[in-house]
Amino acid sequence: MISRTLAADLPQHVGETVRLAGWVHRRRRLKSVTFLVVRDRSGLAQVVLPPGETQAGPDLTEETVVEVVGLVTDNPSAPGGAEITRPVVSVLSGPVVAPPFDLYRPTVSATLPTILDHAPVALRHPRLRARFAVAAASVAGFRSALDARGFTEVHTPKLVGTATESGATVFGVDYFGRRAYLAQSPQMFKQALVGVFERVYEVGPVFRAEPHDTTRHLAQYTSLDAELGFVADHHDVMAVLRDVVAGMVDAVAQRAAPAVELLDAALPSVPAEIPEIHFTEAQELLARHMPDDPRGEPDLAPAHERWLSGWALRTHGSEFLFVTGYPMAKRPFYTHPDPARPGYSNSFDLLFRGLELVTGGQRLHRHSDYLAALAARGENPEPYQSYLDVFAHGMPPHGGFAIGLERWTARLLGVDNIREVTLFPRDLHRLDP
Amino acid sequence: MISRTLAADLPQHVGETVRLAGWVHRRRRLKSVTFLVVRDRSGLAQVVLPPGETQAGPDLTEETVVEVVGLVTDNPSAPGGAEITRPVVSVLSGPVVAPPFDLYRPTVSATLPTILDHAPVALRHPRLRARFAVAAASVAGFRSALDARGFTEVHTPKLVGTATESGATVFGVDYFGRRAYLAQSPQMFKQALVGVFERVYEVGPVFRAEPHDTTRHLAQYTSLDAELGFVADHHDVMAVLRDVVAGMVDAVAQRAAPAVELLDAALPSVPAEIPEIHFTEAQELLARHMPDDPRGEPDLAPAHERWLSGWALRTHGSEFLFVTGYPMAKRPFYTHPDPARPGYSNSFDLLFRGLELVTGGQRLHRHSDYLAALAARGENPEPYQSYLDVFAHGMPPHGGFAIGLERWTARLLGVDNIREVTLFPRDLHRLDP
Numbered sequence: 001m002i003s004r005t006l007a008a009d010l011p012q013h014v015g016e017t018v019r020l021a022g023w024v025h026r027r028r029r030l031k032s033v034t035f036l037v038v039r040d041r042s043g044l045a046q047v048v049l050p051p052g053e054t055q056a057g058p059d060l061t062e063e064t065v066v067e068v069v070g071l072v073t074d075n076p077s078a079p080g081g082a083e084i085t086r087p088v089v090s091v092l093s094g095p096v097v098a099p100p101f102d103l104y105r106p107t108v109s110a111t112l113p114t115i116l117d118h119a120p121v122a123l124r125h126p127r128l129r130a131r132f133a134v135a136a137a138s139v140a141g142f143r144s145a146l147d148a149r150g151f152t153e154v155h156t157p158k159l160v161g162t163a164t165e166s167g168a169t170v171f172g173v174d175y176f177g178r179r180a181y182l183a184q185s186p187q188m189f190k191q192a193l194v195g196v197f198e199r200v201y202e203v204g205p206v207f208r209a210e211p212h213d214t215t216r217h218l219a220q221y222t223s224l225d226a227e228l229g230f231v232a233d234h235h236d237v238m239a240v241l242r243d244v245v246a247g248m249v250d251a252v253a254q255r256a257a258p259a260v261e262l263l264d265a266a267l268p269s270v271p272a273e274i275p276e277i278h279f280t281e282a283q284e285l286l287a288r289h290m291p292d293d294p295r296g297e298p299d300l301a302p303a304h305e306r307w308l309s310g311w312a313l314r315t316h317g318s319e320f321l322f323v324t325g326y327p328m329a330k331r332p333f334y335t336h337p338d339p340a341r342p343g344y345s346n347s348f349d350l351l352f353r354g355l356e357l358v359t360g361g362q363r364l365h366r367h368s369d370y371l372a373a374l375a376a377r378g379e380n381p382e383p384y385q386s387y388l389d390v391f392a393h394g395m396p397p398h399g400g401f402a403i404g405l406e407r408w409t410a411r412l413l414g415v416d417n418i419r420e421v422t423l424f425p426r427d428l429h430r431l432d433p
Numbered sequence: 434m435i436s437r438t439l440a441a442d443l444p445q446h447v448g449e450t451v452r453l454a455g456w457v458h459r460r461r462r463l464k465s466v467t468f469l470v471v472r473d474r475s476g477l478a479q480v481v482l483p484p485g486e487t488q489a490g491p492d493l494t495e496e497t498v499v500e501v502v503g504l505v506t507d508n509p510s511a512p513g514g515a516e517i518t519r520p521v522v523s524v525l526s527g528p529v530v531a532p533p534f535d536l537y538r539p540t541v542s543a544t545l546p547t548i549l550d551h552a553p554v555a556l557r558h559p560r561l562r563a564r565f566a567v568a569a570a571s572v573a574g575f576r577s578a579l580d581a582r583g584f585t586e587v588h589t590p591k592l593v594g595t596a597t598e599s600g601a602t603v604f605g606v607d608y609f610g611r612r613a614y615l616a617q618s619p620q621m622f623k624q625a626l627v628g629v630f631e632r633v634y635e636v637g638p639v640f641r642a643e644p645h646d647t648t649r650h651l652a653q654y655t656s657l658d659a660e661l662g663f664v665a666d667h668h669d670v671m672a673v674l675r676d677v678v679a680g681m682v683d684a685v686a687q688r689a690a691p692a693v694e695l696l697d698a699a700l701p702s703v704p705a706e707i708p709e710i711h712f713t714e715a716q717e718l719l720a721r722h723m724p725d726d727p728r729g730e731p732d733l734a735p736a737h738e739r740w741l742s743g744w745a746l747r748t749h750g751s752e753f754l755f756v757t758g759y760p761m762a763k764r765p766f767y768t769h770p771d772p773a774r775p776g777y778s779n780s781f782d783l784l785f786r787g788l789e790l791v792t793g794g795q796r797l798h799r800h801s802d803y804l805a806a807l808a809a810r811g812e813n814p815e816p817y818q819s820y821l822d823v824f825a826h827g828m829p830p831h832g833g834f835a836i837g838l839e840r841w842t843a844r845l846l847g848v849d850n851i852r853e854v855t856l857f858p859r860d861l862h863r864l865d866p
Contacts, residue, residue, distance in 0.1 A: 004663065021663045023827055041583060041631040063827040095827040096800045120625035121826040129629055136586040143573075150474060153569040155655045155838070157857045158591070158638050159604075161864040171592075173615070174605045175652075176642070176861055182606070189857060192553035192866070196562055198474040204637060205591050209609070219608075222588045230437065230454045367529045386866040393554040394456060394496040394528040405588070424590045424622060428609055431594040433625070433819040 008042035026104035046083040065092040130259035141251025152197040156189035182207035190227040215417040219426040227400030234346040237399035246270040276322040298327040306354040336362035360401025441475035459537035479516040498525040563692035574684025585630040589622035615640035623660040652859040660833030667779040670832035679703040708749040731760040739787040769795035793834025800824040
């Protein structure tokens with residue numbers, strides 16, 4: 001049997017007999033001829049069935065899986081400039097039911113619930129599939145940027161014995177008759193592993209029992225976590241993050257070019273130095289420019305993040321903005337304070353196109369500082385014993401960050417609902433498929 | 434501040450003043466001089482404190498985190514041929530307690546429970562740390578082999594609504610007042626995504642509520658899953674697996690060379706074609722050569738796998754052996770039968786150094802075949818509805834495999850207990866740290 005040729009490679013085989021395989025994306029029966037558009041992982045190919053050709057005709061409904069052996073022929077009006085003529089079509093398997101919407105139309109006509117209910121077939125739509133090519137390329141870029149900087153990839157437990165970070169949004173698990181929890185982040189483990197490898201990253205699922213039904217929250221998402229030791233402060237972490245984001249954008253451009261083109265996605269340029277504003281300066285700017293907006297909270301509301309993003313674009317020409325120095329009160333207990341202004345932290349958020357994309361910062365690294373931080377928050381150190389043990393053995397100054405893959409992909413592609421960039425989302429209402 | 438130099442790079446900086454950072458791996462106080470061996474992610478470096486030098490002396494116990502600024506000086510008897518003289522040592526942070534065993538001794542003196550109880554510090558031992566450099570390199574090789582072959586990386590749900598594969602070993606989760614389960618494998622999802630991307634892989638955690646306390650089973654492990662469409666049969670899957678294994682070995686050799694050397698690991702050569710034996714032939718061989726061994730079961734016991742591995746090495750010079758055609762009765766319901774011998778399957782195990790390393794095969798792809806397979810096993814199709822929906826829309830012939838990362842690393846390094854190649858193992862008794 002001749003080896004398979006992908007749709008995208010047809011133009012290189014004009015004049016040859018090839019074997020194509022894929023799905024009937026569309027069948028168009030005209031009076032004198034029938035066109036089959038065959039979809040494979042590389043794209044679309046046109047197959048011309050001769051006039052009156054009835055071979056396998058009645059069975060060739062959309063989504064039928066076919067093999068086509070035929071001659072590659074120049075045709076400037078076909079996709080890619082070549083089509084298959086004199087085909088012999090074999091059916092490998094057929095659909096039992098029709099898709100819930102037409103996969104061959106250029107745009108997706110279905111509502112989000114329909115898409116999600118029928119994900120295994122809906123995701124075949126080229127525009128929906130393309131999003132996940134962008135996601136996969138992004139993750140590859142994340143890894144290669146960190147591999148090049150001496151990081152080690154790790155895999156840490158998703159089942160943990162204690163729910164330290166925020167008990168209300170944690171999933172409980174029956175663990176051999178004991179109570180366990182699904183990890184909300186690899187925070188403790190990645191910090192512990194700074195003590196082993198200095199620089200680590202993990203790509204893996206994290207779990208949040210979010211009781212809210214929003215477009216930004218999921219019960220499971222993919223967290224791109226990194227942590228590094230021997231930093232002077234959070235600026236060393238931000239420098240690595242800048243390079244990681246640049247690596248992700250480059251990887252999308254290089255590895256997912258057809259998807260970027262199909263989705264008409266505008267990839268950002270990542271400045272060599274991403275502009276930075278301290279939280280207190282951001283508050284002052286907001287007070288001047290959004291004076292009617294009530295802002296008692298020591299935090300930034302979504303409207304503030306949008307405004308600041310716009311400001312960074314106008315004044316610095318950057319779609320990215322670091323906001324640094326969030327108040328300690330709004331950050332987790334392991335956050336390192338700013339030595340010069342202890343009420344503020346050596347932490348940051350990275351805003352991208354109006355939204356917080358990444359949170360990170362320098363962490364405490366001394367055992368005594370952890371004990372003091374827990375005491376200051378009135379927390380019992382006992383549930384934190386494993387965490388505290390990490391810092392009993394000499395830990396370097398360190399910090400890190402976490403990028404939500406789905407949030408990143410949504411921002412990059414201008415998608416509003418995080419479910420649209422998740423293959424099989426899990427939320428308050430959805431556990432299936 | 435001058436930028437940091439890694440220990441392994443010292444020999445390139447002889448005559449220069451550098452800044453080194455790391456942990457005090459060992460302090461040796463002789464009469465006339467004190468040596469500090471400093472450990473960083475790249476290796477070890479020797480620092481010579483002048484006679485009578487007391488700077489930070491009392492604090493420089495093992496595992497103290499230090500920065501050292503000093504002159505790189507030739508010394509053929511120092512590690513790498515260079516050491517640091519005229520040092521100025523600053524302490525970044527100190528240990529609160531001593532490690533549970535000496536991290537500076539060439540071999541690990543602690544028992545496995547001690548190592549696991551104190552993993553954050555125990556893993557700093559160079560021999561323990563090295564195992565995970567090998568694991569990380571293996572995963573990188575898995576991905577790059579598949580990336581080069583047109584696969585797309587995916588991330589699938591770890592929370593599922595039904596426990597289809599084997600109900601007894603599944604973890605239950607409280608999911609917003611409903612019952613959910615931790616996924617035992619991404620099997621359904623990766624098959625569904627063959628319909629979208631044709632070729633997919635996932636690196637992620639899988640969960641097994643294994644009630645047995647063995648050296649081979651964990652409650653969570655890292656599964657390297659791949660699935661591909663448009664295969665003729667399981668041999669196309671085996672060909673990809675062969676290339677993946679070769680890519681993993683190459684990546685370990687290239688990316689983890691210091692770890693391989695430290696552990697004195699013998700990397701296997703992967704034959705261009707891995708020898709293959711059908712299950713029935715294997716049974717006949719075993720009947721001839723292990724006649725006293727009772728074998729009523731239509732499966733291979735560990736002793737049989739060991740014998741067959743030895744046979745493959747003797748007769749084919751291969752540390753790898755494919756055993757194909759396992760009886761359908763011993764394979765999951767989605768397994769594709771051998772069209773020529775329907776009692777046997779188009780499935781395989783890959784044996785490596787005496788143990789089953791990978792399981793895989795061709796899957797059913799027609800909706801009607803799934804219904805028939807469930808009926809033949811007397812199973813109610815209702816809980817399988819989501820799974821069945823995948824095959825209602827035209828699926829190509831496909832197959833795949835799953836490699837347990839920890840099992841792979843253990844075999845590669847000759848480690849007996851899977852816990853020794855897991856950073857923070859989870860089992861019947863262990864949920865912490």
